Amino acid sequence: MSKQRVLIKIGGNALGRDDTTVADLVSLQKQGYLPVVVHGGGKTITEWLERMDVPTRFVEGLRVTDAGSIDVVVAVLAGLMNKRLVAEINAAGGRAVGLCGADGGMLRARVKDPELGLVGAISSVDAALLETLLGDGYILVIAPIGVLHDSQGAGTLLNINADSVAAEIGAAVGASQFVFLTDVPGVRGRDGEIVPELSAEEARGLIAEGVIAGGMIPKVEACLEAVQRVPLAVILDGRRPHALRDCMAGQQVGTRIG
Numbered sequence: 736m737s738k739q740r741v742l743i744k745i746g747g748n749a750l751g752r753d754d755t756t757v758a759d760l761v762s763l764q765k766q767g768y769l770p771v772v773v774h775g776g777g778k779t780i781t782e783w784l785e786r787m788d789v790p791t792r793f794v795e796g797l798r799v800t801d802a803g804s805i806d807v808v809v810a811v812l813a814g815l816m817n818k819r820l821v822a823e824i825n826a827a828g829g830r831a832v833g834l835c836g837a838d839g840g841m842l843r844a845r846v847k848d849p850e851l852g853l854v855g856a857i858s859s860v861d862a863a864l865l866e867t868l869l870g871d872g873y874i875l876v877i878a879p880i881g882v883l884h885d886s887q888g889a890g891t892l893l894n895i896n897a898d899s900v901a902a903e904i905g906a907a908v909g910a911s912q913f914v915f916l917t918d919v920p921g922v923r924g925r926d927g928e929i930v931p932e933l934s935a936e937e938a939r940g941l942i943a944e945g946v947i948a949g950g951m952i953p954k955v956e957a958c959l960e961a962v963q964r965v966p967l968a969v970i971l972d973g974r975r976p977h978a979l980r981d982c983m984a985g986q987q988v989g990t991r992i993g
């Protein structure tokens with residue numbers, strides 16, 4: 736039987752101080768899973784933009800990205816964060832390769848909304864390179880950078896929300912599970928409490944009411960897309976020790992959407 740592919744999204748602030756996610760990824764690989772990781776970099780990008788004196792602004796959870804900030808976004812996401820994660824996985828005994836959407840022409844994108852600047856919406860995924868590497872058993876670590884495919888400006892790098900990339904890459908590789916590690920224990924409902932289970936309909940309602948806001952919007956939307964193909968997607972606190980291991984073992988953690 737072919738190995739199960741699991742899509743794991745790691746938020747930019749989801750790794751705890753004594754992080755166990757890397758160790759959990761390596762154990763999953765040893766157990767015979769094929770983990771496909773997409774990482775964000777929200778907080779680190781903001782720090783670097785501040786260091787470089789580039790102002791930053793969000794609209795509905797998406798970072799407005801101008802010509803000045805895209806260089807920092809690419810350098811931090813596809814460089815620093817991607818390579819650190821790959822190095823940590825390999826140092827922990829795993830076998831990982833780091834990529835971004837430019838590699839192998841993986842993520843073709845268009846400008847999502849001119850008001851957001853160089854922010855991409857995915858047009859298509861070419862998973863050929865991913866298949867080759869998965870065939871060799873590598874853990875894939877993917878930074879959410881896409882490439883503009885319009886006749887004008889083709890080849891321009893675009894910043895794409897990592898949750899949206901996770902949904903598309905997970906679908907393209909036929910992931911059987913989707914796990915979103917973030918910096919909150921799950922999705923908060925109207926009363927501010929974490930909701931253990933959300934139907935697609937309830938999730939849409941909470942977005943419409945503004946209870947689900949900011950960066951949680953693209954994340955819940957990514958889950959809604961994922962559950963069109965798999966039974967459920969889970970959002971949980973990646974800073975909690977062994978959050979990933981426990982979730983994969985079937986423990987009820989965070990918010991399950993399905």
Ligand SMILES: Nc1ncnc2c1ncn2[C@@H]1O[C@H](COP(=O)(O)OP(=O)(O)OP(=O)(O)O)[C@@H](O)[C@H]1O
Pocket residue numbers: 745746747748749774775776777778796897898916917918919921922923924946947948949950951952954
């Ligand atoms: N209803 C809600 N329940 C929980 N968190 C919410 C809700 N509405 C908005 N949020 C916000 O969404 C944030 C998570 O999204 P955010 O984009 O900041 O992180 P991430 O996606 O894990 O990381 P990155 O964007 O770097 O990949 C939470 O920290 C919280 O502030």
Ligand SMILES: [Mg+2]
Pocket residue numbers: 746775777897898950951
């Ligand atoms: Mg986010």
